[in-house]
Amino acid sequence: MTDRVEYLGEGLAESDLAATPFAQLSRWVQEAHAEGARGAESPEGLALSFATVDADGAPDVRTVLMRFLDPRGPGFVTDGGSAKARQLAADPRCAASLGWPELFRVVRFRGVAQPIEPELLAAYFAQRPWGSRIAAWASHQSDPIGSRAVLMAEFDRYAARFPDHGSPDDVPVPPTWAGFRVAPWEVEFWAGRSSRLHDRVVFTAAGAGHPSLLDDPGAWRVSRRQP
Numbered sequence: 001m002t003d004r005v006e007y008l009g010e011g012l013a014e015s016d017l018a019a020t021p022f023a024q025l026s027r028w029v030q031e032a033h034a035e036g037a038r039g040a041e042s043p044e045g046l047a048l049s050f051a052t053v054d055a056d057g058a059p060d061v062r063t064v065l066m067r068f069l070d071p072r073g074p075g076f077v078t079d080g081g082s083a084k085a086r087q088l089a090a091d092p093r094c095a096a097s098l099g100w101p102e103l104f105r106v107v108r109f110r111g112v113a114q115p116i117e118p119e120l121l122a123a124y125f126a127q128r129p130w131g132s133r134i135a136a137w138a139s140h141q142s143d144p145i146g147s148r149a150v151l152m153a154e155f156d157r158y159a160a161r162f163p164d165h166g167s168p169d170d171v172p173v174p175p176t177w178a179g180f181r182v183a184p185w186e187v188e189f190w191a192g193r194s195s196r197l198h199d200r201v202v203f204t205a206a207g208a209g210h211p212s213l214l215d216d217p218g219a220w221r222v223s224r225r226q227p
């Protein structure tokens with residue numbers, strides 16, 4: 001492993017900072033798109049590392065795809081019976097990060113998870129390919145399973161129950177279909193620079209520990225951290 005890569009990003013000066021975390025985030029997402037950065041062009045959405053704590057207070061983390069982004073925070077879809085969903089039911093505190101390594105940029109969130117509205121979830125479910133919709137019925141995410149053959153048999157069972165007629169209505173929304181957004185009380189914009197003198201600009205919600213709308217200019221105070 002080498003530690004010699006210089007981070008030659010543009011950095012982030014307070015004078016260039018947008019008035020709200022949402023405006024700054026939108027700017028970085030757009031710039032990543034314009035630069036063709038990894039993940040930015042993907043119809044799949046952006047990879048988000050999403051962390052929770054379990055019942056013992058031990059951290060857990062996994063990758064999800066950011067499917068929703070609005071001033072309430074970044075959101076994703078998942079299985080309501082999954083380990084992450086069960087952890088969030090007991091403790092909604094969470095953290096997430098998304099980044100574009102080739103632009104030397106990462107955005108980091110700390111906050112609480114809030115459920116995504118059923119109408120939004122259903123509308124998104126209807127857009128998924130038929131196989132993905134069947135898989136959402138067949139898989140009980142995070143539960144143990146004896147073999148892949150058992151999973152495939154479940155897939156075949158639901159495929160026969162909800163055949164593909166090419167319509168979004170072919171497959172009903174599974175009862176366990178769920179989604180969460182990270183409603184943040186802290187958002188950090190990290191911009192890599194040379195000699196490890198990176199910029200770290202942090203928006204903190206005025207009501208400590210309570211999430212704020214990302215597009216509310218009065219709700220956030222800005223500070224800088226050492227790299």
Ligand SMILES: Cc1cc2nc3c(=O)[nH]c(=O)nc-3n(C[C@H](O)[C@H](O)[C@H](O)COP(=O)(O)O)c2cc1C
Pocket residue numbers: 047060061062063064065066076077078079082083084085141142
């Ligand atoms: C690129 C990528 C995207 C993923 N997107 C999702 C997603 O949007 N939702 C999801 O539930 N799992 C997604 N997964 C799978 C998760 O990383 C994880 O395996 C799964 O959610 C189970 O996590 P849990 O047992 O902690 O609940 C993705 C994995 C990868 C590698």
